[in-house]
Amino acid sequence: MRLTPELIVRAYAGGVFPMAESAESDEVHWFEPRQRGVLPLDGFHVSRSLGKTRRQGGFTFSCDRDFAGVLAACADRPATWINPEIARVFTELHGLGLAHSVEVWTSDGALAGGVYGLALGGAFFAESMVSRVTGGSKMALAELVARLRGAGFALLDTQYLTPHLATLGGIEISRAVYRTRLAEALERTPRLAFVPQNPEAGDGAFWQPAKGIGGSAGGR
Numbered sequence: 001m002r003l004t005p006e007l008i009v010r011a012y013a014g015g016v017f018p019m020a021e022s023a024e025s026d027e028v029h030w031f032e033p034r035q036r037g038v039l040p041l042d043g044f045h046v047s048r049s050l051g052k053t054r055r056q057g058g059f060t061f062s063c064d065r066d067f068a069g070v071l072a073a074c075a076d077r078p079a080t081w082i083n084p085e086i087a088r089v090f091t092e093l094h095g096l097g098l099a100h101s102v103e104v105w106t107s108d109g110a111l112a113g114g115v116y117g118l119a120l121g122g123a124f125f126a127e128s129m130v131s132r133v134t135g136g137s138k139m140a141l142a143e144l145v146a147r148l149r150g151a152g153f154a155l156l157d158t159q160y161l162t163p164h165l166a167t168l169g170g171i172e173i174s175r176a177v178y179r180t181r182l183a184e185a186l187e188r189t190p191r192l193a194f195v196p197q198n199p200e201a202g203d204g205a206f207w208q209p210a211k212g213i214g215g216s217a218g219g220r
Contacts, residue, residue, distance in 0.1 A: 001028055003089040005096055012118055012125055013186060015179055017159060020083035023075060028085060036178040037161035039126075041153065043169040044145045053135040058107040061143045063194045067094045070101040070114035074128035082128065090127070093118060100194040102144045104136050112136040115144050122188025123155040124148055141168065151193035155185035 003018065011017060011030065018028045071090060075082040093099035101116040113136020115129035126144070129137040148156060158165055161172045173181070 001085075003028065003085055005089060005093050005098070008089055008093060008118070009098070009120065012123075013120060013182075015175070015182055017125065018086060019081035020086060021081070023080050023083050025083050026085075028083070031159075032175065033160060034175050035161070035172040036175060037158040037165060037170055038173055038178070038181075039141075039145070039156045039158050039165065039168065039170045041145055041149045041156055043171075044142065045167065045169040046142060047167075050135055050138050050142070053139070059112060059139060060105045060107075061139075062103045062105065063147070064094070064100055065103055066111065066114075067091070067099070067101040067116060069111060070103060070116045070130065071128075073111065073114060073130040073132070074116065090116070090118070102140050102147070104139045104143070106133065113138075113140045115140040119153075119194065121186040122153045122190045123157060123182060123185035124153055124193075125157045125159070138168065147193040148190075150191075152188065152190040153185070153193065154188055155181055157182075 008018070015036075016030050016032045018030055020028050068091065071082070071087055074080070075087060090099050094101075098120070099116065099118050101114055103111060104113040106112045110132065112133045113129070113131045115126055115137065117124055117126040117128075119125075124144070126141075129140055131137040145156065157178075158170055161170050
């Protein structure tokens, strides 16, 4: 089945998302979990160890600077649901301004971690995240949460709740509750949360979610 950006947008707006069995699989399956994983934007937990890593590491942050690199890093693992078809369509969605990435960089310019996903209205559907150093994915997620909060997003969908996400404040909600929250989020027109940055320009929105984010209206 060939995925198109239009199909993906309709599916996510209806609460459904695709996954492949493996990177080598030609088939894509559609899912709508009975219990949906979400990360409340006002409930993200920044642990002491994460804060220490952030302060001591000299990390910088960017948005959409290396979407392809983050996507490829997320898929570069022994077991993945990201096959070439899913990677292709999300690359197209990025070109259309709908799919975005947040990157974390080390002081020497290497990718430390990242997260990517799809933004529709006031909902962000986090697809996958990756760590190249300890705490890399957590810092990327913290930066994402800060941007979404500051821009007025209402929903951060994680699809499923993993033990890792639970430690960061993730919860499960029923399919019915999710659909209600999704419909409300899609009606929103948030400010621009994904303004590309050069990582040397500053530390992003990690500790100050209301700052460092574009303030002009951004329809989708």
